[in-house]
Amino acid sequence: xxxxxxxxxxxxxxxxxxxxxxxxxxxxxxxxxxxxxxxxxxxxxxxxxxxxxxxxxxxxxxxxxxxxxxxxxxxxxxxxxxxxxxxxxxxxxxxxxxxxxxxxxxxxxxxxxxxxxxxxxxxxxxxxxxxxxxxxxxxxxxxxxxxxxxxxxxxxxxxxxxxxxxxxxxxxxxxxxxxxxxxxxxxxxxxxxxxxxxxxxxxxxxxxxxxxxxxxxxxxxxxxxxxxxxxxxxxxxxxxxxxxxxxxxxxxxxxxxxxxxxxxxxxxxxxxxxxxxxxxxxxxxxxxxxxxxxxxxxxxxxxxxxxxxxxxxxxxx
Amino acid sequence: xxxxxxxxxxxxxxxxxxxxxxxxxxxxxxxxxxxxxxxxxxxxx
Numbered sequence: 001x002x003x004x005x006x007x008x009x010x011x012x013x014x015x016x017x018x019x020x021x022x023x024x025x026x027x028x029x030x031x032x033x034x035x036x037x038x039x040x041x042x043x044x045x046x047x048x049x050x051x052x053x054x055x056x057x058x059x060x061x062x063x064x065x066x067x068x069x070x071x072x073x074x075x076x077x078x079x080x081x082x083x084x085x086x087x088x089x090x091x092x093x094x095x096x097x098x099x100x101x102x103x104x105x106x107x108x109x110x111x112x113x114x115x116x117x118x119x120x121x122x123x124x125x126x127x128x129x130x131x132x133x134x135x136x137x138x139x140x141x142x143x144x145x146x147x148x149x150x151x152x153x154x155x156x157x158x159x160x161x162x163x164x165x166x167x168x169x170x171x172x173x174x175x176x177x178x179x180x181x182x183x184x185x186x187x188x189x190x191x192x193x194x195x196x197x198x199x200x201x202x203x204x205x206x207x208x209x210x211x212x213x214x215x216x217x218x219x220x221x222x223x224x225x226x227x228x229x230x231x232x233x234x235x236x237x238x239x240x241x242x243x244x245x246x247x248x249x250x251x252x253x254x255x256x257x258x259x260x261x262x263x264x265x266x267x268x269x270x271x272x273x274x275x276x277x278x279x280x281x282x283x284x285x286x287x288x289x290x291x292x293x294x295x296x297x298x299x300x301x302x303x304x305x306x307x308x309x310x311x312x313x314x315x316x317x
Numbered sequence: 318x319x320x321x322x323x324x325x326x327x328x329x330x331x332x333x334x335x336x337x338x339x340x341x342x343x344x345x346x347x348x349x350x351x352x353x354x355x356x357x358x359x360x361x362x
Contacts, residue, residue, distance in 0.1 A: 017338065040353075203354050
């Protein structure tokens with residue numbers, strides 16, 4: 001082989017590897033890069049954005065007759081509901097009740113944030129008095145049972161479980177059975193539901209998260225499956241409406257209609273959206289803090305429901 | 318260019334190429350485990 005051909009072979013080999021790696025990056029790696037803030041990546045919510053008692057925060061506040069000064073119930077909960085329990089603290093608790101050190105809430109703070117999985121563990125272990133989450137998963141209920149505790153679960157507001165696709169996806173809505181067939185692996189291609197001839201990339205979340213618990217209940221025991229070829233197609237995921245609309249700031253997604261009904265506030269409030277559900281305040285039945293039941297009653301009162309509405313969620317109504 | 322040199326260059330490029338591809342795949346898998354589902358859908362197709 002003459003030198004010219006040898007150089008050509010070398011350059012071709014380099015080009016093949018560069019091209020292959022560029023394809024992997026563009027097809028797979030780029031979409032996994034989280035462009036949200038560091039705080040959002042660490043906590044799934046921007047804690048400072050809703051920090052109580054901070055003039056620059058978006059934490060909601062209502063004028064409340066209920067004011068605690070001592071024996072403060074420790075609050076914790078899900079990322080998607082953080083604006084609610086931070087709003088409760090902002091309205092009912094004294095200003096010196098928050099301790100935020102080294103990028104997290106200190107143990108002595110009356111406000112904690114450990115997300116759904118951590119919050120359920122915290123309320124069972126006694127590290128939190130009241131948590132704000134979606135209904136518990138089977139494993140979370142089992143954890144409570146194994147630790148000899150019984151949880152009181154009180155519905156405090158309404159929310160919608162939504163399915164999301166990239167905004168470039170031509171599919172705007174699905175039937176409930178189509179969604180189940182997609183996530184069970186029966187429907188593998190978007191063309192089967194009126195979309196393009198591309199594989200379906202059905203995503204899932206980690207076990208114990210509020211959205212995965214809700215999805216498990218929706219699937220009714222049917223196992224979720226994903227196609228290995230899905231990564232070459234278009235994705236479909238799921239989350240809660242408020243989180244998608246207000247907390248993540250991703251303009252690149254759209255929420256799908258279900259059975260022809262869009263997941264807007266009106267359809268969630270009147271129950272016409274098929275996956276409108278409630279979110280809850282949860283506490284141990286044997287909790288001895290004298291203010292826990294008082295706080296729950298307040299959350300269910302007009303003022304408490306005003307917090308929920310001002311924070312952008314749907315009150316029980 | 319001598320044949321031996323040519324083979325050495327080809328081998329080196331191949332090894333580096335395989336290692337870099339493997340590293341990229343590993344990095345992608347790591348990112349995928351922790352990235353937000355909403356971000357993933359928004360950044361993808």
